[in-house]
Amino acid sequence: MTTTAPAAVSADRAPKDRSMQLQKDMIAEHYRRLEAAPETHEPVVYTFVPGNLTELVRAFGALPLLPEINALQSGMRGMSRKYIAEAEKAGHSEDVCTYVKCDLGMLKSGNIGPTGTRLPKPDLLLLSYTGCYTFMKWFELLREEYDCPAVFLHVPYQGDGKVAPEHRKYVVDQIREKIIPALEQVTGRKLDEARLSELLGYSRAAEDDLVAVLQSAKHHPSPIDSWFGAVYYVGPIFSSFRGTPEGAAYYRALREEVEERVARDEGPMTPSGRLDEQKYRIVAEGPPNWTSFHDFWRMFSEEGAVCVASTYTKVGGTYDFGFRHDPSDPIGTLADYCAGCYTNLNLPQRVEMLADYVRNYEADGFLVHSVKSCNSFSAGQLLILREVEKRTGVPGAFIESDLVDPRYFSAANIKNRLESYFQMLAARRGAGGSLPLGVVAGGAL
Amino acid sequence: MSTRAAIVERAQALYDDLSLGSVRAWCAEGVGRKAAGYLPVYVPREVIHATGMLPVGIHGGGDRLEIIRGDAYFQSYICHLPRSLVELLHTGRLDALSAMIFPSTCDVIRNLSGMWKLLRPDLYVRYCDVPQATERSTGGAFWRRELETLYADLAEVAGVAPDLAALNRSNAVYNEVRRTIRALYAARSDAPWRIPTEELYLLLRAGEVLPPEDFLTMAGDYLRATALDTARPKDRVRVVVVGAFCEQPPLGLIKTIERAGCYIVDDDFLLGNRLLTSDVPFGDDPLTALSDTFLHHAMASSILYEHAPDGKKKLLARRVADARADGVIFAAPSFCDPALLDRPMLLAGAEAAKIPCMAFQYSENTGQFQQYREQAGSFSDSIKLWGGHP
Ligand code: SF4
Ligand code: SF4
Numbered sequence: 001m002t003t004t005a006p007a008a009v010s011a012d013r014a015p016k017d018r019s020m021q022l023q024k025d026m027i028a029e030h031y032r033r034l035e036a037a038p039e040t041h042e043p044v045v046y047t048f049v050p051g052n053l054t055e056l057v058r059a060f061g062a063l064p065l066l067p068e069i070n071a072l073q074s075g076m077r078g079m080s081r082k083y084i085a086e087a088e089k090a091g092h093s094e095d096v097c098t099y100v101k102c103d104l105g106m107l108k109s110g111n112i113g114p115t116g117t118r119l120p121k122p123d124l125l126l127l128s129y130t131g132c133y134t135f136m137k138w139f140e141l142l143r144e145e146y147d148c149p150a151v152f153l154h155v156p157y158q159g160d161g162k163v164a165p166e167h168r169k170y171v172v173d174q175i176r177e178k179i180i181p182a183l184e185q186v187t188g189r190k191l192d193e194a195r196l197s198e199l200l201g202y203s204r205a206a207e208d209d210l211v212a213v214l215q216s217a218k219h220h221p222s223p224i225d226s227w228f229g230a231v232y233y234v235g236p237i238f239s240s241f242r243g244t245p246e247g248a249a250y251y252r253a254l255r256e257e258v259e260e261r262v263a264r265d266e267g268p269m270t271p272s273g274r275l276d277e278q279k280y281r282i283v284a285e286g287p288p289n290w291t292s293f294h295d296f297w298r299m300f301s302e303e304g305a306v307c308v309a310s311t312y313t314k315v316g317g318t319y320d321f322g323f324r325h326d327p328s329d330p331i332g333t334l335a336d337y338c339a340g341c342y343t344n345l346n347l348p349q350r351v352e353m354l355a356d357y358v359r360n361y362e363a364d365g366f367l368v369h370s371v372k373s374c375n376s377f378s379a380g381q382l383l384i385l386r387e388v389e390k391r392t393g394v395p396g397a398f399i400e401s402d403l404v405d406p407r408y409f410s411a412a413n414i415k416n417r418l419e420s421y422f423q424m425l426a427a428r429r430g431a432g433g434s435l436p437l438g439v440v441a442g443g444a445l
Numbered sequence: 446m447s448t449r450a451a452i453v454e455r456a457q458a459l460y461d462d463l464s465l466g467s468v469r470a471w472c473a474e475g476v477g478r479k480a481a482g483y484l485p486v487y488v489p490r491e492v493i494h495a496t497g498m499l500p501v502g503i504h505g506g507g508d509r510l511e512i513i514r515g516d517a518y519f520q521s522y523i524c525h526l527p528r529s530l531v532e533l534l535h536t537g538r539l540d541a542l543s544a545m546i547f548p549s550t551c552d553v554i555r556n557l558s559g560m561w562k563l564l565r566p567d568l569y570v571r572y573c574d575v576p577q578a579t580e581r582s583t584g585g586a587f588w589r590r591e592l593e594t595l596y597a598d599l600a601e602v603a604g605v606a607p608d609l610a611a612l613n614r615s616n617a618v619y620n621e622v623r624r625t626i627r628a629l630y631a632a633r634s635d636a637p638w639r640i641p642t643e644e645l646y647l648l649l650r651a652g653e654v655l656p657p658e659d660f661l662t663m664a665g666d667y668l669r670a671t672a673l674d675t676a677r678p679k680d681r682v683r684v685v686v687v688g689a690f691c692e693q694p695p696l697g698l699i700k701t702i703e704r705a706g707c708y709i710v711d712d713d714f715l716l717g718n719r720l721l722t723s724d725v726p727f728g729d730d731p732l733t734a735l736s737d738t739f740l741h742h743a744m745a746s747s748i749l750y751e752h753a754p755d756g757k758k759k760l761l762a763r764r765v766a767d768a769r770a771d772g773v774i775f776a777a778p779s780f781c782d783p784a785l786l787d788r789p790m791l792l793a794g795a796e797a798a799k800i801p802c803m804a805f806q807y808s809e810n811t812g813q814f815q816q817y818r819e820q821a822g823s824f825s826d827s828i829k830l831w832g833g834h835p
Contacts, residue, residue: 092789097786133551133555134786137783141786143754154584159558159572370520381520
């Protein structure tokens with residue numbers, strides 16, 4: 001599960017901010033290097049977004065490549081249906097995560113990446129097992145396809161809502177004893193900790209700016225859409241550009257842009273144009289849908305709804321709750337980062353996070369978008385809905401679809417559901433907030 | 446009634462009793478007695494047992510529970526087990542438990558641990574993350590420490606002081622339990638016509654709720670009784686059933702597979718009771734002994750990362766050879782990530798080794814078995830006629 005700004009799609013369909021060009025150039029350059037890697041011999045490391053060790057990979061001069069991003073971009077480019085069918089034909093169950101099937105289907109269909117170029121084979125599969133069981137199987141499956149080493153980092157789940165010191169030590173020890181030697185082996189370089197610290201400094205700067213961007217949504221009107229729009233914003237930091245000067249420059253530019261919008265009391269660009277008149281401020285739980293991303297977004301923007309906070313934009317790090325990479329403790333900070341990603345949090349923590357968002361961002365409502373693919377997100381979401389309602393007094397809505405399997409995105413149903421929800425929020429506002437909760441969620445637990 | 450029939454009848458009664466009457470009775474028999482529940486697949490029962498609490502395996506409501514509230518907690522694309530667990534919780538059937546342990550089987554059980562914390566804040570609830578790193582310095586140190594925390598916490602719930610001797614005793618009891626289960630599996634594999642899987646399964650389910658000492662007596666009596674059985678082999682093929690390690694198939698499905706012409710000679714049912722394939726040694730540090738045994742002697746399964754690149758490919762061929770089986774039935778719960786994500790890798794390995802395979806999905810409350818009967822019947826016939834390659 002993760003996100004990045006889709007290179008090909010963003011340019012012509014999504015809002016055109018200045019920062020977007022920077023991002024587009026960064027992504028194009030990254031995929032160019034990836035395509036050339038077999039000739040340039042730049043080592044390529046496949047890894048996942050939550051708990052990724054990008055700075056470490058980059059410190060070895062290797063290029064990260066993230067299969068989740070391939071999958072979501074295939075979804076946005078309209079390729080996922082075909083890829084999923086390909087994987088199901090090869091024996092993969094209809095019932096499992098469609099990211100995996102989309103990625104495997106893409107691999108079987110020639111491994112053409114989001115910018116239309118062929119993706120290189122990995123020199124190393126770096127499995128950071130953080131917050132999602134499926135990751136483990138996904139890389140076991142990829143290992144069957146590639147003749148390359150695989151190395152495994154186990155990040156314990158925050159079952160008790162905290163990172164115990166021994167859990168941190170476990171991760172640190174694995175990074176030192178297994179991950180670094182594996183990277184040394186495939187890159188033929190020794191780790192330069194000073195270089196790693198330097199890269200972590202770029203991460204930290206970018207994280208400060210990203211948090212300023214995300215928290216700008218507390219302003220009325222919100223200058224950003226913190227779910228659909230923020231998918232673009234978190235792209236670089238969640239994927240290959242954390243710990244890079246380009247990444248840091250992107251976030252500085254983005255922050256300046258957003259601060260200008262705040263000063264002018266402007267809303268974000270959306271598929272329905274600039275959204276200055278914001279009728280509903282919504283908090284979102286769960287990932288968006290990628291196959292109908294813009295249509296889905298439009299269902300909000302046409303109703304004057306803006307997302308002011310989302311949990312999905314925390315799958316690659318919960319920076320707005322204070323975490324920053326610490327260059328003075330380069331390995332320890334990587335362990336802290338891995339443990340803190342959203343899907344590695346337990347359910348009470350998730351409920352608290354959502355309730356905080358609803359209160360601190362003065363939301364009118366919150367929406368749970370449940371995706372069929374993802375047990376890591378989906379299992380327990382109906383209880384989350386109930387608990388957040390209970391704690392905040394704000395009514396929630398529940399809709400279902402999928403990430404990249406278009407068979408599960410029922411536009412008419414979702415639109416109806418959202419329209420009734422927004423009407424209910426309007427009626428509730430008219431009634432001074434006295435309508436009962438759970439009207440749209442349907443049924444009491 | 447014969448000893449064997451009496452054992453099976455008792456095991457069936459325990460299986461049918463979703464209110465854990467035997468657990469309540471056990472708790473009531475002594476002052477301060479408590480019980481701790483655990484979900485599939487692997488939880489170190491020794492650690493619960495060493496606190497004096499009764500370890501109780503909670504395996505859902507099967508096809509014996511009407512789901513009224515449980516469905517309101519889970520979307521249609523999540524497996525059935527958590528619904529019946531929530532139903533059991535809401536109907537008070539799990540009230541005998543003072544603690545609940547959720548192992549790292551999958552994200553559903555993982556998230557369920559948080560749901561339990563929200564739904565039963567009064568209860569000791571722990572997510573038990575088994576190590577996926579197999580080195581002693583990393584995975585071993587982590588797991589040793591997890592076991593220590595779990596033990597200290599449970600000892601507090603039980604109201605006892607941590608006690609090394611008790612841990613050693615519990616390690617020894619569960620060594621004996623696993624040896625007995627292995628003996629039962631070996632006896633079934635040698636003469637599956639004498640030990641139908643439905644009986645073996647019921648016996649193992651009894652082992653999930655009875656004190657291990659009682660289970661040992663029961664299982665020993667059963668083994669002795671079956672040794673006297675004079676039944677003759679039937680014309681059935683020998684199959685290994687895999688994929689059913691968490692949400693359990695209804696008993697009717699197990700019976701159906703066997704009656705359709707397949708002797709089950711190895712399986713994944715209730716896998717946690719025998720996940721460790723070697724004894725935990727006695728010593729000064731029983732938690733390290735337990736931890737080391739897990740690191741080096743845990744069965745390959747879908748809940749653990751397969752470190753060997755060809756591990757998945759070879760797994761079924763090895764199990765089939767060990768069980769002298771003719772084929773594999775991959776039976777997975779619907780929407781079960783661990784089983785279904787593993788399926789293509791495992792079946793590809795089996796098929797490469799020319800092992801006949803068939804696959805189906807079930808849910809714990811499946812009530813119609815006709816489709817399974819037909820599938821298992823044709824599978825059996827095809828193996829008999831053509832060695833599984835029609
Ligand atoms: S199950 Fe969820 S978090 Fe895991 S890979 Fe699939 S979409 Fe991502
Ligand atoms: S049946 Fe499968 S998905 Fe469901 S709880 Fe068990 S392991 Fe998880």
